[in-house]
Amino acid sequence: MVEVLIAIAGTLAGLAFLLALARFVRGPSRVDRVVAFDVLTVIAITFIVLVALVENRGVYLDAALVYALLSFLGVIAIARYLEGRF
Amino acid sequence: MSKGKSTVRDTVILFATLMLFWLMLSGKLDTDVLIVGAVASLIIALLYRDGLSFFTEFRFTxxxxxxxxxxxxxxxxxxxxxxxxxxxxxxxxxxxxxxxxxxxxxxxxxxxxxxxxxxxxxxxxxxxxxxxxxxxxxxxxxxxxxxxxxxxxxxxxxxxxxxxxxxxx
Amino acid sequence: MGLLIDIIGGLLLVGGAAFLLFGSLGLLRMPDVFNRIQAGTKTTTLGTLLTLAGAACLQPAWGWKLLLIGVFLIFTNPVSAQVLANTAHRRGAQKTPLTKIDRLAEDREGKA
Structure with missing residues (x-):
């Protein structure tokens, strides 16, 4: 029962990933791509949590946490770069 | 209102918040874990004295x-x-x-x-x-x-x- | 009892993933950068929070770490959304013709 629900959630998240990827490819501006990248990371964090549930491994959550941290820093850095601050 | 000026209170609060995060992250209460966390939290709290944390400027009433x-x-x-x-x-x-x-x-x-x-x-x-x-x-x-x-x-x-x-x- | 909580957790997972899908759909459909940020980054934040809550129901032992990820997302996501919107506005990003008013551009011109 629960496995079926996790599979449905994974499918929906996968569709979401594809839609965000379409926006990432299409652009048109660079800021659009960064926004799409931000959304892709958030979806990826959900994926990591789902995989952790399926495999029953709590260690994967650390990866999700570090991933969230790094993507946040990355987005801020790219935004500052696009603004021409450095 | 403290505009960009840090007080000892802010530093202590920042240290406590960092320590809390460390404990949540490690999930253990061993002595070595506590010491490493305390040293790291202290260094960060001193380096980022002007930083904001959850309870900076919080009124403890x-x-x-x-x-x-x-x-x-x-x-x-x-x-x-x-x-x-x-x-x-x-x-x-x-x-x-x-x-x-x-x-x-x-x-x-x-x-x-x-x-x-x-x-x-x-x-x-x-x-x-x-x-x-x-x-x-x-x-x-x-x-x-x-x-x-x-x-x-x-x-x-x-x-x-x-x-x-x-x-x- | 355990089964009930498991099913609630599973439903939360599905609900969260559904919000992720709405967010991405908004990201794709919205006409300009600002509305894309609105639809994209925030709906997906709620989606992830629901997923984390669902995972906490299924694996209560992970509760603290999931809570930490959730708190982290709540604090970092709005900041990146704000910074991106600010960058887009400074770069003079195109606004959809539907836009009714832009006080920020008015004030910037007034000062310049």
Whole structure:
């Protein structure tokens, strides 16, 4: 029962990933791509949590946490770069 | 109100918050874990004395804690309501939006209070803080309601502000 | 009892993933950068929070770490959304013709 629900959630998240990827490819501006990248990371964090549930491994959550941290820093850095601050 | 000036109190609060995060992250209470966490938290707290943390400028009064709990309740309710609204907009074929950027004013004086206000406004879909200049906030709305400053302030800011005022001032 | 909580957790997972899908759909459909940020980054934040809550129901032992990820997302996501919107506005990003009003551009011109 629960496995079926996790599979449905994974499918929906996968569709979401594809839609965000379409926006990432299409652009048109660079800021659009960064926004799409931000959304892709958030979806990826959900994926990591789902995989952790399926495999029953709590260690994967650390990866999700570090991933969230790094993507946040990355987005801020790219935004500052696009603004021409450095 | 401490404008960019740190006090010993702020540093202690930052240290305590970092320590709490460390304990949540490690999930153990062994002596070596505690020592490493304490040293790391102390160094970071001293290096980033001007940094903000959860309880920087928090008023440690019973009213503030009550307001804090009610604030999170209100915030979660708003989050759900506006997310459902946003989902309805996205799913409707005609995409009914009337976007615009309005200007609002906040009564909050503390740095942390203003930060929390801007973040809360941004996290509820449909409103997004684009720029902050002193007491003025510029907010992008997917569906613009009122456009003059007073009415827009009442519509967007007041709900969060009344709680945050008690918590941070 | 355990089964009930498991099913609630599973439903939360599905609900969260559904919000992720709405967010991405908004990201794709919205006409300009600001509305894309609105639809994209925030609806997906709620989606992830619901997923984390669902995972906490299924694996209560992970509660603290999931809570930490959730708190972290609540604090970092609005900041990146704000910074991106600010950058887009400074770069003079195109706004959809539907836009009714832009007080920020008015004030910037007034000062310049």
């Amino acid at each position: 019973p009213q503030a804690f009550v307001a804090g709990f009610r604030y999170y309740g209100y915030f979660l309710r708003e989050l759900f309501k506006s997310n459902l609204k946003m989902a309805a907009i996205v799913l409707s074929p005609s995409l009914p939006i009337t976007p615009g950027i309005v200007k609002v004013r906040t009564r909050l004086k503390s740095r942390m209070g203003r930060l929390m206000l801007a973040n809360s406004i941004t996290l509820t879909p449909g409103t997004l803080t684009v720029e902050m200049a002193g007491e003025w906030l510029y907010i992008h709305c997917v569906t613009v309601g009122a456009t003059d400053i007073e009415a827009a302030t009442a519509e967007i800011v007041s709900g969060f502000e009344s709680y945050l005022e008690v918590m941070y001032g």
